[in-house]
Amino acid sequence: PRQYNGVKLVGEGALPLSGERGMPELARRVLDLDGSPDSTTLALRAASGREASSSEEIDLYPAYVRHLLRFAEPERWPAFRVVMDAANGVAGKLAPPLFDQTPVRRVEMYFAVDGTFPHHEPNPLLEENREELVRRVLAEKADVGVAWDGDADRCFFIDETGQFVPGDFVTALLAQALLARQPGAAILYDLRASRAVPDAIRASGGVPLVNRVGHAFFKQRMRREPVLFGGEVSGHYYFRDNYNADSGFLPALLMFDLLASKRATLAELLEPLRARYFISGEINSTVEDVEAVFRRLRERFADGEITELDGVSVDYEHWHFNVRASNTEPLVRLNLGADRGDLMEEKRDAVLSVIREGA
Structure with missing residues (x-):
């Protein structure tokens, strides 16, 4: 919702800044800009060769796209037709430079960034926010529909029949894709999930680990233990090789990899899960x-x-x-x-x- 919109602050290693960690130090450094700088600020200035208040504009999109594409093999994909709903959030900025590097034929919905979210709330978990995407997937005879939330750290899927894919089924499929590359790895899932998740992890040769709900608990545990991937039913997916951080784009890339390797539709991959769970x-x-x-x-x-x-x-x-x-x-x-x-x-x-x- 627009009233909760804001900015995420993270420190080194993609660790989120919070009231307990990082924010007090940041506040002190900001206050130092208006007063006498302390020794830490002076040392930072000396090391960087810049005044503390200097700024520099850097285009990180090309490097970030290269980072994301390391997780996938788009050269093996067919020309999937995909309806993408960015919900006027930040996904509309990154999806074009990313998917331009792939064979995907995208149908864009609401790619213009607009913090008033004029078309629908950027929360695909709510059915009313997916209705137009479902209609468009069916009308376009698309292979997949993909939706992101406002800050694009969550990713959601609609299959070719117009059915929503719950987050625990997505976790099960992504675990299957990743374990094919790294057999025996540990996979984290949240305790709200159905048994589809641990069953799929075991069937794919992995080790299922249940966890408390919430990004802080996932990121902390993934830093303590050798976990390859973590999934929450809320649509957050965490990757060891992405600094243990969640990503709204890696799940889409991996899902397209899985569809290509299995030579199956998304509904076909989901059929055994929907029949059992x-x-x-x-x-x-x-x-x-x-x-x-x-x-x-x-x-x-x-x-x-x-x-x-x-x-x-x-x-x-x-x-x-x-x-x-x-x-x-x-x-x-x-x-x-x-x-x-x-x-x-x-x-x-x-x-x-x-x-x-x-x-």
Whole structure:
């Protein structure tokens, strides 16, 4: 949403600056510009040969495009027809120089950067923001639809039949593509995901590692452990060889690589996942007492395997769920998966009734 638009600040090694790390030092250095510089600022000036307030304009697009293309083999792709929705965000600036280096025939939607987002909110997780892209994919008889959020660090896919691809299915496919290159690697996934993700990782010879939700927890763990790739159902995908940072463009490149190598459509690749894994999507419930909800869940589902890595997760043989609290609102969020569609609906309703009891 436009009211939450802003600028990301990162330090060396793509580590995000936060109130605890980096921002206090940055604030001190900015204040030094108006007063007497301290020894650190003087040393920086001496090392750089510039005044602290100097500026320089550098075009990083060519170098960044070369970096991204190292992950893919576009020379092996057919001329995929792809509808791309940049949602008037920054993807509209980078997609042309990147995909101009590939055989992709792109159909552009809202590539003009406009922070008022006049056509739709730049959040493809919401169905209403994907409706026009779906119609365009079908009308153009495209192979794939790709959508980005406003800052283009998240990537989403529509298959050739117009169906949205959930983030855990994307994680499973990307893990398959990457493990074909580096067998035995560890892959990180978030605890909201369906069993499609760990099952696909194991089937491809990898090691699945479950993790807490959130980019900070993914990046920290990927710096501590030898993890090749991490995926969140929210559309964030992290790559060891991209400074452990997320990227909205690498998933698209890797997906096109996978489609080319398998000589299959996206819907064909998804068919075995859609036939075996049935997911609720994230369902929000407003509650007055989060801890009371967690307590009821632990009591009512005590016969399942309960873990509390992030909220309450319960696993049964044929179904599983996680309920987490929102960090900013009086909400809990349910994600549930099952190995049959009717079972998913039955258990979704049962868990929601416990969550909303007394509401």
